[in-house]
Amino acid sequence: MWTKSTxxxxxxxxxxxxxxxxAWSQMPNAPGGDFQTSAYWAVGYAVNAPTQxxxxxxxxxxxxxxxxxxxxxxxxxLDSPEDGDEYDGSVTPSQAINDFNDRRTDDESVWTTxxxxxxxVLTGDLAVYAGAGYAREEAYEQYFDDQRDRGVFGxxxxxxxxxxxxxxxxxxxxxxxxxxxxLFQFGAETAPRGFTVGAALVxxxxx
Numbered sequence: 001m002w003t004k005s006t007x008x009x010x011x012x013x014x015x016x017x018x019x020x021x022x023a024w025s026q027m028p029n030a031p032g033g034d035f036q037t038s039a040y041w042a043v044g045y046a047v048n049a050p051t052q053x054x055x056x057x058x059x060x061x062x063x064x065x066x067x068x069x070x071x072x073x074x075x076x077x078l079d080s081p082e083d084g085d086e087y088d089g090s091v092t093p094s095q096a097i098n099d100f101n102d103r104r105t106d107d108e109s110v111w112t113t114x115x116x117x118x119x120x121v122l123t124g125d126l127a128v129y130a131g132a133g134y135a136r137e138e139a140y141e142q143y144f145d146d147q148r149d150r151g152v153f154g155x156x157x158x159x160x161x162x163x164x165x166x167x168x169x170x171x172x173x174x175x176x177x178x179x180x181x182x183l184f185q186f187g188a189e190t191a192p193r194g195f196t197v198g199a200a201l202v203x204x205x206x207x
Contacts (some may be wrong), residue, residue, distance in 0.1 A: 036067065038062075
């Protein structure tokens with residue numbers, strides 16, 4: 001089962017284990033220069049912390065495109081209240097409050113996003129990006145039943161359909177060239193609000 005610790009481990013390994021400069025330079029069609037002199041295509045692991053701890057990204061830019069490029073990613077929340085024993089799909093927030101007079105104790109959202117953007121190379125080691133994307137929010141609320149008839153020890157989650165829906169996600173950030181074979185990514189997003197962190201391996205271009 002994919003967990004938050006698994007995701008963070010993948011990110012750490014991606015940041016730590018990458019080809020050295022000498023080994024990378026010997027790969028066929030590998031970029032031989034910096035952002036301003038070589039074409040780059042990279043794929044990697046990206047997260048929108050603290051909400052979305054699983055995601056994948058790709059970026060491509062080239063001097064042949066006048067130092068412009070494109071970026072895309074997919075991210076999602078790992079854990080959902082629906083996965084646990086406390087989830088009760090037969091109860092709505094209105095029933096929990098008005099019919100059962102239960103007390104709301106927490107709320108949580110599960111997000112899935114697909115983003116695209118444009119990239120602009122600024123220096124040999126720095127490129128910036130900005131874009132937008134589709135975000136789907138699934139909202140949940142947790143309630144407490146004093147009589148302990150519902151949920152686990154009285155605690156149970158219900159889906160909040162009124163609070164769920166499609167959102168517009170705006171994002172911006174930067175790609176940093178760590179080595180010819182590895183790029184680091186840092187940025188921010190609005191839906192869900194968080195910080196983008198990632199690492200990507202550069203793929204050699206095919207002839």
